[in-house]
Amino acid sequence: MDTKTIAENALKGACKNFLKDLNALPEDAFLRNFGGVARNVADIVYEVDLVNDHIGMVMRQEEPFPWPEGGWITAPAELKTKEEVIRAFVTSSDRILATVAGFSSSDLEAPLKTDDGETNRFERCRFMTLHLWYHAGQLNFIQTMLGDAEWHWG
Numbered sequence: 001m002d003t004k005t006i007a008e009n010a011l012k013g014a015c016k017n018f019l020k021d022l023n024a025l026p027e028d029a030f031l032r033n034f035g036g037v038a039r040n041v042a043d044i045v046y047e048v049d050l051v052n053d054h055i056g057m058v059m060r061q062e063e064p065f066p067w068p069e070g071g072w073i074t075a076p077a078e079l080k081t082k083e084e085v086i087r088a089f090v091t092s093s094d095r096i097l098a099t100v101a102g103f104s105s106s107d108l109e110a111p112l113k114t115d116d117g118e119t120n121r122f123e124r125c126r127f128m129t130l131h132l133w134y135h136a137g138q139l140n141f142i143q144t145m146l147g148d149a150e151w152h153w154g
Helices: 003-024 041-059 082-101 105-109 121-145
Strands: 111-114 117-120
Touching (some): 003 041, 003 121, 041 082, 041 111, 041 121, 082 121, 105 121, 117 121
């Protein structure tokens, strides 16, 4: 299997299952603060969107937006309903998947300069995939705290 297929399949699968988990969560989970200090679902998804959008800009060799300063990322006021959060995630994931689809295996393997040094687009795809799965685990934990023990990826 070539680099492009590996990157695309992994990222598509992570986006697909993350979206399934979002759809399975009840509306009130998107703003609910668990334990008084935990970020809510809207905050988690907004961070995922920012990471994917930022990396996509770097992969396309566009000037990325400045990363928000000041600790944990929190969702803006306009992303506070389940529908708005899911719509933003779908837009972000469609954009990054289209970006990756536009590259060949050679493009994905070619050196890429970032603020953190040299890497390549394949590694950036791998990072986004891992980042999505990490936060999917948080969504799964929230599901269980809400009494939902179902497996929603089937």
